[in-house]
Amino acid sequence: MNTLEIDSPISLRDIEPGASGRIKTMDMPEETVARLAGLGICEGRNVKIVKHGEPCIVRTYGSRVGIASSLVNQIHVDVATI
Amino acid sequence: MSTSSTNVSSEHSNRVVLVGNPNVGKTTLFNCLTGLRMKTANFPGTTLDILSGKLSLPSGERDLLDLPGLYALDSANAEERVALDAILNNDSEKPALIILILDATNLVRNLFFAAQVLRLGIPTVIALNMVDLAKNSGVHINYESLESHLSAPVIPLVARKNTGIEQLIDRCETVLSENTAPALPKLLVSTENPDNNMLYTWAESVYESSVEHENATLGRKTEMADKFFTHPIGGLLAFMSVLFVVFYLIFSFAGIPMDFIDGTMGSFGEWVGSKLPEGLFQQLIVDGVIAGVGGVLIFLPQICILFFCLSLLEDTGYLARAACVMDKHLRRVGLPGKAFVPMLAAHACAIPGIMAARTIEDRQDRLTTIMVLPLLTCSARLPVYAMITALLFPASAAKGAALFTGAYLLGIIAAMGMAFLFRKTLLKGDMQPMMLELPNYKVPSFKTAFLTAYERGKIFVRKAGTVILAISIVLWALMTFPQAPVPSEEFIQDIPINGTQVVQQPQSELSYSFAAKMGKGLEPIIEPLGFDWRIGVGIVASFAAREVVVSALSVIFGVEGDGDDTSVLLDRLKEAKRPDGSPLFTFASSCSLLVFYVLAMQCLPTQAVTKRETGSWKWAIFQLGYMTVLAYTASLVTYQTLVALGMG
Numbered sequence: 154m155n156t157l158e159i160d161s162p163i164s165l166r167d168i169e170p171g172a173s174g175r176i177k178t179m180d181m182p183e184e185t186v187a188r189l190a191g192l193g194i195c196e197g198r199n200v201k202i203v204k205h206g207e208p209c210i211v212r213t214y215g216s217r218v219g220i221a222s223s224l225v226n227q228i229h230v231d232v233a234t235i
Numbered sequence: 236m237s238t239s240s241t242n243v244s245s246e247h248s249n250r251v252v253l254v255g256n257p258n259v260g261k262t263t264l265f266n267c268l269t270g271l272r273m274k275t276a277n278f279p280g281t282t283l284d285i286l287s288g289k290l291s292l293p294s295g296e297r298d299l300l301d302l303p304g305l306y307a308l309d310s311a312n313a314e315e316r317v318a319l320d321a322i323l324n325n326d327s328e329k330p331a332l333i334i335l336i337l338d339a340t341n342l343v344r345n346l347f348f349a350a351q352v353l354r355l356g357i358p359t360v361i362a363l364n365m366v367d368l369a370k371n372s373g374v375h376i377n378y379e380s381l382e383s384h385l386s387a388p389v390i391p392l393v394a395r396k397n398t399g400i401e402q403l404i405d406r407c408e409t410v411l412s413e414n415t416a417p418a419l420p421k422l423l424v425s426t427e428n429p430d431n432n433m434l435y436t437w438a439e440s441v442y443e444s445s446v447e448h449e450n451a452t453l454g455r456k457t458e459m460a461d462k463f464f465t466h467p468i469g470g471l472l473a474f475m476s477v478l479f480v481v482f483y484l485i486f487s488f489a490g491i492p493m494d495f496i497d498g499t500m501g502s503f504g505e506w507v508g509s510k511l512p513e514g515l516f517q518q519l520i521v522d523g524v525i526a527g528v529g530g531v532l533i534f535l536p537q538i539c540i541l542f543f544c545l546s547l548l549e550d551t552g553y554l555a556r557a558a559c560v561m562d563k564h565l566r567r568v569g570l571p572g573k574a575f576v577p578m579l580a581a582h583a584c585a586i587p588g589i590m591a592a593r594t595i596e597d598r599q600d601r602l603t604t605i606m607v608l609p610l611l612t613c614s615a616r617l618p619v620y621a622m623i624t625a626l627l628f629p630a631s632a633a634k635g636a637a638l639f640t641g642a643y644l645l646g647i648i649a650a651m652g653m654a655f656l657f658r659k660t661l662l663k664g665d666m667q668p669m670m671l672e673l674p675n676y677k678v679p680s681f682k683t684a685f686l687t688a689y690e691r692g693k694i695f696v697r698k699a700g701t702v703i704l705a706i707s708i709v710l711w712a713l714m715t716f717p718q719a720p721v722p723s724e725e726f727i728q729d730i731p732i733n734g735t736q737v738v739q740q741p742q743s744e745l746s747y748s749f750a751a752k753m754g755k756g757l758e759p760i761i762e763p764l765g766f767d768w769r770i771g772v773g774i775v776a777s778f779a780a781r782e783v784v785v786s787a788l789s790v791i792f793g794v795e796g797d798g799d800d801t802s803v804l805l806d807r808l809k810e811a812k813r814p815d816g817s818p819l820f821t822f823a824s825s826c827s828l829l830v831f832y833v834l835a836m837q838c839l840p841t842q843a844v845t846k847r848e849t850g851s852w853k854w855a856i857f858q859l860g861y862m863t864v865l866a867y868t869a870s871l872v873t874y875q876t877l878v879a880l881g882m883g
Binding site: 184185187188189190191192193194195196197198203204206207208210212213214215216217218219220221223224 | 307436555
C-alpha cells in the first residue's frame with residue numbers, strides 16, 4: 154500500500170465517503186477543539202468520512218462521531234490515497 | 236517506561252471517584268459496585284446532581300462518587316467543571332482512589348482520556364470494560380502489557396454480566412492500602428503539558444504494543460445498522476417507531492400499577508375515613524392528605540417505565556442516533572439535538588424532562604428547551620385526553636387513537652413553534668455546533684435500566700411529591716370552604732337520565748366554595764371557548780395539577796362516591812346542558828377543552844422545578860403566562876372555527 158501525501162491540506166468536506174485523511178488544522182474556538190479531541194478528532198489523527206450531510210458522520214478509531222457540517226468545513230486534512 | 240511511584244497524602248479521604256467516557260458502561264459499573272444504596276450529592280456552585288453510593292471494601296465502606304461522563308478533562312462545560320474542581324482538584328479532600336473505566340472496544344480514544352486522568356497523580360485502578368465484546372470481534376488485549384504501560388492495575392471486566400467486579404474490588408483495596416499514586420508513563424512526565432496530539436501518539440503506541448487484532452469486525456454491524464438509523468428518512472421512521480413502542484409499553488403496562496395504586500389509596504382512604512370521626516379533620520386527611528399522596532404515587536409507574544425504556548435505549552446506543560437524526564430538525568427551530576432526551580422525558584412528565592435539560596451546555600439552548608418542555612404531552616394529561624376521547628368517540632378505537640395522536644402532535648408542534656419564536660426574540664444567540672459520539676450498538680443492561688427507573692422515581696417523589704401533596708391540601712381547602720348551608724330547594728337541579736326519566740340531583744357542596752366562585756367569575760372569559768362556569772371550576776381546581784380536572788368535574792357534575800366511576804361521569808357530561816338547553820359538551824367544546832389542556836401550564840410542581848433549574852421565578856412566571864395565553868388563544872380559535880364550520 155502506497156501512501157501519497159498531498160501538499161496542501163483540503164477541507165474534510167471535500168473528502169469522499171469511505172476515504173480518509175490525517176487532520177492538519179482545525180480552525181475553530183479552543184473549547185470546540187478540546188471537545189473534539191476527546192471524541193478522537195484531533196490534529197495529527199486519521200479520520201474517515203462515513204457520510205456527509207447534517208450531521209456529517211466521521212469514523213475515528215473505534216467509534217463514529219456525528220458533527221455539524223459547519224465544523225467539518227473548518228477541518229483540513231492531508232489525504233492518504235492508495 | 237515508568238518513573239517511580241510517589242506516596243500521596245490522602246489517608247484521610249474516604250472518597251473513591253468513578254470516571255470515564257460516556258457510553259462505556261459507567262452507570263452499570265456504579266450500580267454493580269453500590270447496588271441500591273445511592274443518593275444524589277450536590278456541590279456548591281453547580282446544579283449538577285452527582286450520584287453517590289457506598290462502596291463496600293474489606294477494610295470498610297467508602298463513598299463512591301459517579302462523575303458525569305466526560306471525553307476529556309479539559310472539555311467539561313461550566314457546570315461539570317465546578318463538579319470536577321470540587322471532586323478532583325479539591326486540595327482539602329483529594330479522592331483516595333480513582334476507578335477509571337475504559338472501553339475495551341474503543342481503546343485508543345479511551346487511553347487518551349486515561350492519560351489525562353493518570354496525570355492527576357491520584358491512585359488509580361483501571362476497570363477495562365466490555366472485554367467480551369472486544370474479544371468476540373477479534374481484538375486481543377494483553378492485560379499485563381497494558382498494565383505495565385499504564386503503571387496502574389488493569390482489571391478486565393464485563394460490568395453488564397457482573398464479571399470481574401470482585402477482582403476490581405480486591406485491587407481497589409490493595410491500592411488503597413498502599414496509597415501510592417500511579418507512576419506516570421515516561422512520555423507523560425517528560426513534557427510539562429503534552430498536547431492532545433502527543434497524548435494520542437502515546438495512546439496509539441500503547442495500543443500497538445498491547446493489542447493484537449485479527450481481522451477486527453468491530454463496528455461493522457454498527458456501521459450497517461447506522462446506514463438505516465441515521466438515514467434522513469429511514470432514521471426518522473425508525474425514531475417514530477421506537478417512540479410508538481415506548482408509548483405503547485407505557486400505556487399497556489403502566490395501567491396495571493396505576494389502577495392498583497388508585498384502588499389501594501381509595502380503599503385506604505375509605506378505611507381511614509371509617510375510623511375517624513366524621514368532620515373536617517376526617518375530610519382533610521382523606522380528601523386532602525391521602526388523595527394527595529395518591530396523586531403523587533399515581534405518576535410513578537409512567538415515570539419509571541419511561542426511564543426504564545430510556546435507559547435501555549441509551550444503553551443500546553440508539554439514543555445517540557435519534558439525537559443525530561433529530562438534531563437537524565430541532566436545530567431549525569433553535570433547539571440542540573441534546574434537547575431531544577429532555578423532550579422525550581417530558582412526555583412522561585415535564586419535571587424529569589426539565590431536570591434532564593441540564594446536559595445542554597449552552598444556557599440559551601437550555602432555557603429555550605426548559606421553556607417549551609411543559610407543552611409536550613405529559614402523563615398527567617392522559618386522564619383528560621382519555622375523558623374527552625371517551626366523550627367524543629366512545630365506540631371507535633381508531634378515531635380515539637387519532638385524537639390522541641393529534642393531541643400529542645399539537646403539543647410537539649406548539650413546543651417547536653414557541654422554541655423558534657423564543658430563539659428569534661428573547662433568547663437570541665449562536666447555537667453550539669453539534670458533536671456527538673455514535674457508540675457501537677450493544678445489548679443493554681436491564682439491571683441498570685431498573686436502577687435508573689428506581690432512582691428517577693425516588694427523585695420525583697422527593698422533589699415534586701412534597702409540592703404536589705401541599706398543593707392538593709390547599710386545593711382541598713379551596714374546594715371545601717366556605718361550607719354549604721343546610722340544603723335548600725334553590726340548589727336542587729333536574730338532570731334527565733335516558734332522555735325521559737327525571738331524578739332530583741342535589742348540587743354538591745362544591746358550588747359554595749371559593750373554587751366555584753372563581754369558576755363563575757371566569758365564565759365570561761371562557762365562554763368564547765365553549766366552556767361554562769362548571770368547566771371553569773374544573774380549570775381552577777386543576778390549576779396546580781391538570782389531572783385533577785377529571786375528579787373535579789366528577790364532583791361538580793355530582794357523581795357520587797370518590798369520583799372514580801368514569802362511565803357515570805361520562806354519562807353526566809354527555810347529559811350536561813347549557814342554560815339554553817343545548818348540550819355543553821359538543822364536538823367543538825370538547826375539542827376546545829382538549830386543546831386547552833394540551834397547551835395550558837396547569838402544573839405548579841413543574842413551575843417549582845423551572846424555578847429551581849433556571850434559578851429565578853421570573854422564568855417560571857413567564858412560562859405560566861405565555862402558556863396560558865397560548866392555550867386560551869388556541870382554544871378560542873378551535874371552538875370558533877368548529878362552530879363556524881357547523882360542527883358545534
